[in-house]
Amino acid sequence: MDFWxxxxxxxxxxxxxxxxFTLQRTTTGINGFIAVSTPPIGIAKIRFFSPTTGIYLGPGxxxxxxxxxxxxxxxxxxxxxVSNTLPRESNDILTESALVGSSAWLVxxxxxxxxxxxxxxxxxxxxxxxxxxxxxxxxxxENNGLAMNEYYGNVARxxxxxxxxxxxxxxxxxxxxxxxxxxxxxxxxxIARGMRGLYQDVPGSAITxxxxxxxxxxxxTYVHSSSAAGSPSRIYSVDxxxxxxxxxxxxxxxxxxxxxxxAQLAWPNPxxxxxxxxxxxxxxxxxxxxxxxxxxxxxxxxxxxxxxxxTTTAPGLYVLQCASGNQVLTQRVVLTxx
Numbered sequence: 001m002d003f004w005x006x007x008x009x010x011x012x013x014x015x016x017x018x019x020x021f022t023l024q025r026t027t028t029g030i031n032g033f034i035a036v037s038t039p040p041i042g043i044a045k046i047r048f049f050s051p052t053t054g055i056y057l058g059p060g061x062x063x064x065x066x067x068x069x070x071x072x073x074x075x076x077x078x079x080x081x082v083s084n085t086l087p088r089e090s091n092d093i094l095t096e097s098a099l100v101g102s103s104a105w106l107v108x109x110x111x112x113x114x115x116x117x118x119x120x121x122x123x124x125x126x127x128x129x130x131x132x133x134x135x136x137x138x139x140x141x142e143n144n145g146l147a148m149n150e151y152y153g154n155v156a157r158x159x160x161x162x163x164x165x166x167x168x169x170x171x172x173x174x175x176x177x178x179x180x181x182x183x184x185x186x187x188x189x190x191i192a193r194g195m196r197g198l199y200q201d202v203p204g205s206a207i208t209x210x211x212x213x214x215x216x217x218x219x220x221t222y223v224h225s226s227s228a229a230g231s232p233s234r235i236y237s238v239d240x241x242x243x244x245x246x247x248x249x250x251x252x253x254x255x256x257x258x259x260x261x262x263a264q265l266a267w268p269n270p271x272x273x274x275x276x277x278x279x280x281x282x283x284x285x286x287x288x289x290x291x292x293x294x295x296x297x298x299x300x301x302x303x304x305x306x307x308x309x310x311t312t313t314a315p316g317l318y319v320l321q322c323a324s325g326n327q328v329l330t331q332r333v334v335l336t337x338x
Contacts, residue, residue, distance in 0.1 A: 001013075001014040001015065001016050001021070001042075001043055001044075002014045002044065002045055002046050003046075004046050004047050004048055004054075006048050006050070006051060006307075007279065007304065007305065007306050007307070008029065008279060008304055009026070009027055009028060009029050009304065010025075010026070010027050010048075010051055011025070011026050011029075011030070011033075012024065012025050012046050012048060012054070012076060013033065013046075014039060014043075014044065014046055016042075020038075021038065021039050021042050021043075022035045022037075022038060022039070023035070023036055023037045023038070023039050023046070023076050024036065025075060025076055027051075036075070036076050036077055037076055037077055037078065037079070039056060039079075040056060040068075040070050040079045040081070041056070041058045041068055041070075042058070043058060043059075043093075044056050044057055044058030044094075045057045045058065045094050045097060045106065046076075047097060047099050047104055049099065049101075049102055049104070049119045049120070050119075050309075051075060052072075052073055052074060052075050053071070053072065053073050053119050053120070054071070054072050054075070054076060054120075055069060055070065055071050055072075055104065055116075055119075055120040056069075056070040056071075056072070056079055057069050057070070057094060057106060057114070058094070059088060059092065059093060059094075062090070062091050063090055063091075064088060065087060065088055065090075066084050066085055066086055066087060066088055067083070067084075067086045067088045067114065068081065068083075068084055069081070069082055069083040069084070069086070069114075069120065069123060070082065071119075071120045071121070082120060082121060082122075082123075083122070083123045086114060086123055086124075086125050087125070088108070088112070089108075089110050089112070092108045092109055092110045092112065093108060093109050094106050094107070094108050094109075094114075095107060095108065095109045095136070096136040096137060096138075096179065096180075098137060098138050098139045098145070098182065100139050100140075100141055100142050100268070100274075101141075101142045101271070101272050101273065101274035101311075102116075102117060102118055102119040102142075102272070102274070102311070103115070103116065103117050103139070103142045103161060103272075104116050104119075104120065105137055105139060105145070105162055107135055107136055107137050107147075111128060111130070111135040111149075112125060113125060113126055113127075113128060113135075113137065113147075113162060115161070115162050115163075117142075117161060124163075126162055126163055126164070126165070127165075128147055128156060128165055129156050129165050129166070129167045130147060130148075130149040130154050130156055130165075130167070135147055135148065135149050136148055136179050136180045137162070137180060138180035138181055138182040138190055139161075139162075139182055140182045140183075140184065140186065140187075140188070140189075140190075140268060141267075141268030141270075141271065141272075142161055142268070142271075142272045143158075143159055143160060143161050144157075144158070144159055144188075144211070145157070145158045145161070145162055145182070146158075146180055146182070146190050146208075146211060146212045147165060147180070148180055148192060148212075154167060155167070155168055155170050155212040156168065157211055157212055168211075168212055168213060169213070170212060170213060170214065170215060171213065171214045171215075172214040172215045172216060179192065179193045179194045179224065179226070179227065180192055180193075181193065181227045181228065181229050181235070181237075182229065183229045183231075183232055183235065184229060184230060184231055184232075184267050184268070184276060185231045185232055185265075185267040186209070186232060188208070188209055188210050188211035188212075189207065189208065189209045189232070190207070190208050190211075190212065191205055191206070191207050191218070191227065191229075191235065191248075192205065192206045192207075192208075192215070193205045193224035193227050193237060194223060194224040194225060194240070202223070203219075203220055203221050203222050203223045203241075204217065204218075204219065204220040204221075204222075205217075205218045205219060205222070205224055205237075206218055207251060218248075218251070222237070222239045222241070222246060223239060223240040223241050224237040224238065224239065224240070224246075225237075225238050225239070225240035226238050230278070230279075230306070231278055232251065234278075235247065235248035235251070236248070265277075265320075265322070265329060265331045266308070266320060266322075266331060266333060269331075269332075269333050269334060270333075270334035270335070270336050271310075271333065271334070271335055271336065272311070272335075272336050272337070273309065273310045273311030273312075273313065273335055273336075274307060274308070274309055274310070274311065275307070275308045275310060275320075275333065276306055276307055276308075277301060277305070277306050277307075277308065277322075278306070279304045279305070279306050280303065280304070280324065281303055281304065282303055282324050282325065283300060283301065283302055283303050283324070284300075284301040284322055284323065284324045285297075285298045285299070285300060285301070285322075285323040285324075286298065286299040286300075286301055286308055286320065286321070286322055286323075287299070287320075287321040287323070288310075288313065288318040288319070288320055288321075288333075289318060289319040289321065290314075290316055290317075290318055291316060291317055296313060296318070301322075310335060313335055314335070315335050315336050315337050316334075316335060317332065317333075317334055318332070318333050318334075318335060319331075319332055319333075320332070320333045
């Protein structure tokens with residue numbers, strides 16, 4: 001019913017079998033799922049910020065007037081209701097989601113935005129400056145995001161994590177689509193997918209490299225029911241017509257957007273303390289140098305790990321050193337207050 005992968009080892013899924021919902025979890029890859037709990041509600045979205053902290057969100061009943069939001073700090077074994085006050089329209093469902101660091105955004109089918117900045121402890125529901133119908137949103141980091149309305153093709157941008165939005169004019173082949181995917185490691189690249197007609201799905205996808213101002217058609221072949229991106233070289237989607245998994249190749253990324261593609265550099269930059277890396281088969285050692293030359297760390301990034309938590313490190317400008325074997329890569333990073 002829903003699925004979430006923190007990395008290529010730790011994953012969760014909601015399974016429905018014989019009219020019974022179970023939450024299943026693995027820490028050893030795709031073949032290691034075991035049941036860990038009975039979910040507090042049935043059909044819902046499950047998302048995890050860390051190996052232990054996650055959220056479980058759903059409408060409750062079809063006629064429920066508020067969203068039920070649950071939180072776990074033990075990897076899904078137990079759940080606590082943290083919010084049952086955000087208003088919900090009758091029969092509304094959650095369709096789109098984005099998660100970066102300790103922030104998460106969920107968009108409903110009727111255009112409502114749910115937002116948390118503290119890993120699900122507290123929630124708000126900011127307004128979109130778009131028609132309240134079939135809106136999707138995606139985020140490059142904890143501040144910068146894009147929203148699009150399916151039927152009207154209107155685009156809005158936020159630079160404060162979704163608290164406020166500004167509608168922006170667009171040029172080029174502005175898509176009218178129902179899903180957005182942010183491309184990590186870029187400065188303004190998003191893919192819009194899965195154009196939907198009035199009576200049938202219509203294939204196609206489009207790309208922007210300047211935060212939604214201009215758009216370029218990628219193809220008109222596939223009906224993309226969902227998509228995900230780990231970096232500019234790791235972008236995938238599912239073709240609704242065949243169920244096949246597709247991988248993007250040869251995207252027209254701008255020069256500025258493509259700079260962070262280097263395999264062992266980190267994003268987003270600036271960051272509120274959580275940095276992301278390409279998965280690598282070897283252990284990496286991360287060291288930070290501040291403006292005075294003082295060292296912070298070292299921090300160990302295990303094999304295949306993609307996340308480094310630096311939320312306890314003081315805000316400032318640092319030189320990040322990433323050592324693996326005899327190779328050392330460096331990058332300047334800016335850490336901001338969480």
